[in-house]
Amino acid sequence: MNITYIKEGDTDTLSLKRTLDTGTEEQRLAVQRIIQEVRINGDQAVQSFTKQFDGVLLEDPLVTEEEMTKAFERLDPAVIQVIQTAIRNIRTYHERQLTSSWFYHQQDGSMLGQKVTPLDAVGVYVPGGTAAYPSSVLMNVIPALVAGVQRIVLVTPPGKDGCLSDAVLVAAKELGISEMYKMGGAQAIATLAYGTETIQPVDKITGPGNIYVALAKREVFGQVDIDMIAGPSEIAVLADDTAIAHEVAADLLSQAEHDALSSSILVTPSQTLAENVQAEVQAQLDTLPRKSIAAQSIKHHGRIYVTDSMDRAVDVVNQLAPEHLEVLTAYPESFLGQIKHAGAIFLGRYSPEPVGDYFAGPNHVLPTNGTARFSSPLGVTDFQKKTSIISYSQEAFETHRDSIAAFARLEGLEAHARSIESRKREESS
Structure with missing residues (x-):
């Protein structure tokens, strides 16, 4: 990891913001073709693409209750208990996000309000094939359940044997x-967005995936809602000289092993910590099972920024707006008010990023690529919609009738004005 020095007033040193990957023209055209094929040929197209891309021919892609039950029997009971505990933690956290409908009455007798309604149907995409991500099941499904969504459809790629991960099946069954x-x-x-002969479409699609999944979500947005177009994972560590170098290095590598495009950043005013972390990262890389991936990530997207003050370090973090931010300082809570932009903030050495990935309760579906400047983690409100309620009384209408008609004419909309004034004619007739 290269060390870069940032002094007060430097404005063009940061080079971490990356353009969101929109894929190649070839990839975009391939995704458009797949979506069109599914819209036209439905189940047959899905079966054909599953054979082509996943290497397995499935007569019926629906997961049976028997498959879930057998997975439950095969999985280590201790692992099942971990999943169950994580579910409780995540559910408890998200239940605090629930919002309710509200209404208020004014003195003139009018009533205004907002009606909160859960979405009817949601599709959750869980990556699969060569890897298993039960945490993606929990983080996407639980807030939808808490919101009150009645139909949740889960899709995940099969392995070459046509089977799914036991852990993913158990997580789904538990929920x-x-x-x-x-x-x-x-x-x-495409199936979730448009449906087929046997699968009904949904209203919103959430969950991470590869570039083809991301491009497909972009294509179907508008037909359905989506959570976000997520980029590679990111971690930034804001640290002072009390941080422990080998812990910081381990935390940086926890994101680097995700993807060669992941970014890992240390921001600190401590030259000593910077140099020690730099050495530790190289030493720890050698023993990682996913060394080749992590090494590419560190080489191309790893950075250590040394600032001339802690205040400047916080400024750098706010410019980065990272997906995950660890604060490893003597008094981490003292910086909470200064940090404006981060998907999730982890305070202190006993709150490393994996605590949030799997277990603590907050959602791990977070804004990436600097979008934490304006967006938020996935949550319960993402699975609810809000409807405005307007009930004017006669008194309120008569009081404001002329003003409303005048505003309509200000915008050149005569029919709007006449809609208001038609009620006046009715009263005088």
């Missing part, structure tokens, strides 16, 4: 998922 399909890629996104 009561009854509609789960073995399908992945752009064809799964």
Whole structure:
């Protein structure tokens, strides 16, 4: 990891903001073709693409109750208990996010308000194939359940043997998922958005995936809602000279092993810490099972920024607006008010980023690529919609009738004005 020195007034040193990957023209055209094929040929197209991309021919992609039950029997009970505890933690956290409908009455007798309604149907994409991500099941499904969504459809790519991970199946079963399909890629996104002969479409799609999944979500947005177009994972560590170098290095590598495009950044005013972390990262890389991936990430997207003050270090963090931010300082809570932009903030040495990934309760679906400047983690409100309620009394209408008509004419909308004034004519007739 290269060390870069940032002094007060430097404005063009930061080079971490990356343009969101919109794919190549070839990839975009391929995704568009897949979506069109699914819209035209439905189940047959999905089956064909599953054979082509996942290497398995499935007569029926629906996961059966028997498959879930057998996975439950095979999985280590201790692992099942961990999943169950994580579910409780995540549910408890998200229940605090619930919002309710509200109404208020004014003295003139009018009533205004907002009606909060859960979405009818949501599709959750869980990456699969060669890896298993039960945490993605929990983080996407639980807030939807808390919001009151009645139909949750889970899709995930099958392995070459046509099977799914036991851990993913158990997580789905624990949450009561009854509609789960073995399908992945752009064809799964198209199925969720448009439906097929046997699968009804949903209203919103959430969950991470590869570039083809991301491009497909972009293509179907408008037909359905989506959570976000997520980029590679990011971590920034804000640290002073009390931080422990080998812990900081381990935390940086925890994100580097995700993807060669992941970014890991240390921001500190301590030259000693910077040099020690730089050495520790190289030493720890040698023993990582995913060394080749982590090494590419560190080489191309790893940075250590040394600032001339802690205040400047906080400024740098706010410019980066990282997905994950660890604050490893003597008094981490003291910086909370100064930090404006981060997807999730982890305070102190006993709150490393993986605590939030799997177990603590807050959602790990977070804004990336600097979008924490204006967006938020996935949560319960993402699975609810709000409807404005307007009930004017006769007194309120008569009081404001002329003003409303005048405003309509200000915008050149005569029919709007006449809609208001028609009630006046009725009263005088």
